[in-house]
Structures are given as C-alpha cells and as structure tokens.
Amino acid sequence: MSDVMSSNEKVHNLVIVGSGPAGYTAAIYAARAQLEPIIYEGSVTAGGALMNTTEVENFPGFTDGVMGPDLMDSMRKQAARFGAQLITDDIVEMDLKSPIKVLKDGSDNVIRAKAVILATGSAYKEIGLENEKRLSGRGVSWCATCDGFFFRDQTIAVVGGGDSAMEEASFLTKFASKVVLIHRRSEFRASKIMVERVLANPKIEVLWNTEVTDVLGEAKVEALQLRDTVTGSESKRDFTGLFVAIGHIPRSELIVGQIDLDNEGYVKAEGRSTRTNLSGVFACGDLVDHTYRQAITAAGSGCQAALDAEKFLSH
Amino acid sequence: MSAAPSVTAANFDEVVLKSSIPVLVDFWAEWCGPCRAVAPILDEISKEHGDKLKIVKLNTDEESALAIKYGVTSIPMLNVYVNGEVVKTIIGAKPKPALLKDLAEFI
Numbered sequence: 001m002s003d004v005m006s007s008n009e010k011v012h013n014l015v016i017v018g019s020g021p022a023g024y025t026a027a028i029y030a031a032r033a034q035l036e037p038i039i040y041e042g043s044v045t046a047g048g049a050l051m052n053t054t055e056v057e058n059f060p061g062f063t064d065g066v067m068g069p070d071l072m073d074s075m076r077k078q079a080a081r082f083g084a085q086l087i088t089d090d091i092v093e094m095d096l097k098s099p100i101k102v103l104k105d106g107s108d109n110v111i112r113a114k115a116v117i118l119a120t121g122s123a124y125k126e127i128g129l130e131n132e133k134r135l136s137g138r139g140v141s142w143c144a145t146c147d148g149f150f151f152r153d154q155t156i157a158v159v160g161g162g163d164s165a166m167e168e169a170s171f172l173t174k175f176a177s178k179v180v181l182i183h184r185r186s187e188f189r190a191s192k193i194m195v196e197r198v199l200a201n202p203k204i205e206v207l208w209n210t211e212v213t214d215v216l217g218e219a220k221v222e223a224l225q226l227r228d229t230v231t232g233s234e235s236k237r238d239f240t241g242l243f244v245a246i247g248h249i250p251r252s253e254l255i256v257g258q259i260d261l262d263n264e265g266y267v268k269a270e271g272r273s274t275r276t277n278l279s280g281v282f283a284c285g286d287l288v289d290h291t292y293r294q295a296i297t298a299a300g301s302g303c304q305a306a307l308d309a310e311k312f313l314s315h
Numbered sequence: 316m317s318a319a320p321s322v323t324a325a326n327f328d329e330v331v332l333k334s335s336i337p338v339l340v341d342f343w344a345e346w347c348g349p350c351r352a353v354a355p356i357l358d359e360i361s362k363e364h365g366d367k368l369k370i371v372k373l374n375t376d377e378e379s380a381l382a383i384k385y386g387v388t389s390i391p392m393l394n395v396y397v398n399g400e401v402v403k404t405i406i407g408a409k410p411k412p413a414l415l416k417d418l419a420e421f422i
Binding site: 137147151219 | 316344346347348349352353355370375378382386387389390392406407408409410411412
C-alpha cells in the first residue's frame with residue numbers, strides 16, 4: 001500500500017475498527033471530543049458478540065435487563081448523535097506502523113488516519129475437530145439464539161463450562177426436549193447464578209469430565225464420540241445438534257506481525273492504558289481482555305481508548 | 316429485513332423451482348441478528364445482478380415446513396436453486412466480497 005500512502009488525500013483524526021460495546025463507546029467519547037471519528041462496524045459483525053445474545057441482565061442502568069441487540073442499537077445511535085461516522089463495512093487491510101495509518105475497507109476504499117482504535121473483539125473458538133467444521137451449519141452451531149429454533153423437540157449437546165455455555169444450555173431448553181451439557185472438568189467456571197439455573201433445570205443433564213472427540217454423521221450431526229477425561233473410556237451418544245461454547249479467540253489476524261501480541265493472540269496494552277507498542281494505535285475490548293470479557297468492561301476500555309487517543313492527538 | 320420478495324409454500328414452486336434463471340432463497344427469521352446483517356448485502360447484490368440471479372426470502376418461522384424440507388438448522392442459510400435443484404448452500408452471514416465470490420458462477 002506504499003503507493004497510496006504518498007498521495008495527499010484527507011487524513012482523518014481517528015478510525016475505530018470494530019463495533020461492540022468497546023468500539024461504540026470509543027466512538028461516543030471521541031465524537032463528543034469532536035475528533036470526528038469514523039467507525040468501521042463490520043459488514044456482518046456490526047454490534048459484535050452481543051448481537052447474538054438475548055437478555056443482558058448485568059449491564060448497569062437497566063433495572064429489568066435489556067436485549068443485547070437493543071443495547072447495541074442504542075449505543076450505535078448515541079455515537080451517531082454526536083457525529084461519529086458509522087460505516088457498515090469491514091477493514092480488510094491495515095498498515096499501522098507509519099505516523100499516518102492506512103486502512104483499506106471491503107469496498108477497496110483507502111482511509112488515512114492519525115490514530116486508530118482497534119476494537120475487533122473475539123470470534124468463537126472451535127473444538128478443532130475436522131468433522132466439526134464439515135458439519136458446521138448442519139447441526140454444529142456456535143449460536144443458540146440463532147439456531148436453537150431448528151432443534152425443537154430434539155436432544156442436543158452443549159460443550160463448555162463458562163457463562164456462555166450456561167446461557168446457551170438454558171436458552172436451548174426452550175426448544176429442545178433435552179439438553180446435555182458436556183464439560184471436560186468436574187466443575188464449571190461460570191458465575192454462580194448461571195450454574196444454579198442450569199443445575200436446577202430438569203431438561204438439562206450434565207456430563208462432567210467428558211470431552212467430545214468426534215462429530216459423527218454424513219449430511220448432518222447424528223451422534224458424538226465422547227471420552228471420559230478421567231478414565232479415558234470412549235462412548236458414543238446420539239445427538240442431532242452440537243452447540244460449541246468453549247470460549248473465544250481474539251480477532252487479531254489483520255495485525256499479526258505489526259503489533260505486539262501475547263502468545264494467545266491478544267493485543268498487549270501498556271500498563272493500565274490502551275496504548276499498544278505502535279504510536280497512535282490503541283486497543284480495547286475483548287481484543288485485549290483475557291480476564292473480564294464483559295459488556296461493561298469492554299465499554300469501559302473503549303472509553304479509555306478514546307481518551308488515550310484524544311490525548312495522543314492533542315500533542 | 317431485506318427488500319427481497321417473500322416466498323411461501325403457496326408460490327415456492329412457481330417462483331423458485333420453475334424459475335428460468337437461478338434463484339437464491341434467503342432462509343431468515345425476525346429474531347436472527349446475522350440475518351439482519353446479511354439482508355442489505357443481498358439487496359445490493361440483487362440490484363447489481365438481479366438480471367442473472369433472482370433473490371427472494373423465506374421466513375423460517377412462518378414457513379417451517381419448507382425450512383424442514385430443505386434441512387435448515389442454521390440461519391441465515393442461502394440456497395441457490397437451478398432448474399428446481401439446490402446447487403449451492405451458503406451458511407452464515409458473510410461480507411459482500413465473500414458472498415460475491417461464492418456466487419460468482421451465477422452472476
């Protein structure tokens with residue numbers, strides 16, 4: 001992209017890449033600071049992970065909870081109200097090392113900016129089985145709220161032990177006749193309230209110390225091959241659906257090699273700031289967060305990123 | 316929701332299976348976030364390539380018999396029909412360049 005860098009098109013103050021709670025909050029703060037930010041929301045991922053959730057009960061300020069997509073829609077409108085320019089496209093290439101950052105979007109537009117906030121979030125983690133990929137969308141799913149409806153009166157499996165696995169399992173009992181929650185350890189790492197809900201649900205059976213070693217079926221999921229992680233014994237059990245909720249991986253693939261990442265692919269931020277090792281590049285949300293991964297912490301770090309970017313731009 | 320015309324069990328034969336040009340059926344539902352995301356992209360593709368590829372949508376809540384018949388377990392699911400047969404299935408929302416690539420043989 002070096003040839004386009006030498007042309008003298010408009011250089012924006014700030015481009016925000018990604019549009020979950022982190023990206024939108026960064027946009028709200030940056031727009032109110034009159035930085036005229038451009039936010040690339042993503043063509044199919046706009047709104048981020050919360051677009052695939054239902055009720056969010058722990059976002060402060062919503063006494064009765066709020067639907068994930070509604071919360072994101074409100075954040076989006078709030079950013080737009082202060083003048084953030086929202087673009088429903090993907091960034092497909094970034095050159096972040098020079099003082100003027102150059103980004104290319106999915107429609108081949110080239111955007112230049114003095115500062116960039118990365119808020120690309122995370123993607124669903126896969127178990128890593130060949131047949132999991134092959135049967136994806138044919139019984140294997142990563143989104144209960146998207147696909148649960150199609151498993152009415154069926155027996156389905158959920159794999160995982162965190163909050164999202166609990167949420168998926170509980171949600172799926174609305175449709176499925178039975179949900180079997182498969183976890184490779186003997187306890188869940190999910191929050192207590194979610195675990196209690198799962199254990200109290202008569203439609204949910206828990207298989208502790210169990211891992212999925214294969215997904216069986218020709219054209220669609222028919223059964224799972226399971227292994228007891230303690231005894232090592234193998235078994236086969238019939239399921240028509242497999243929902244994978246074993247966590248997330250940071251979406252840092254566009255910036256590998258340009259920016260310092262840790263060994264799991266998360267962007268490294270400096271101390272308590274959102275500054276990366278590249279001048280003028282900031283990172284926030286799930287892209288940097290191993291630990292908390294909440295809507296409210298993502299929003300908080302989006303705010304920090306906007307303030308860090310504002311300070312950087314004022315110098 | 317996309318601007319594409321809806322198909323139902325009543326007109327599926329006529330509009331989809333007996334079409335003289337390939338037809339993309341967007342299996343969607345109101346509650347599906349990724350369906351909402353892909354809808355405007357399909358509208359754009361329809362505007363640009365509508366002469367070669369007809370794009371219609373099918374509400375899986377209202378037309379569950381057709382959804383079951385075509386084995387939908389994940390939406391959005393985009394099926395391309397040529398001469399009444401499914402010749403391509405695209406599962407999940409994808410950015411426009413990726414969809415155009417998947418649909419290259421029809422447009």
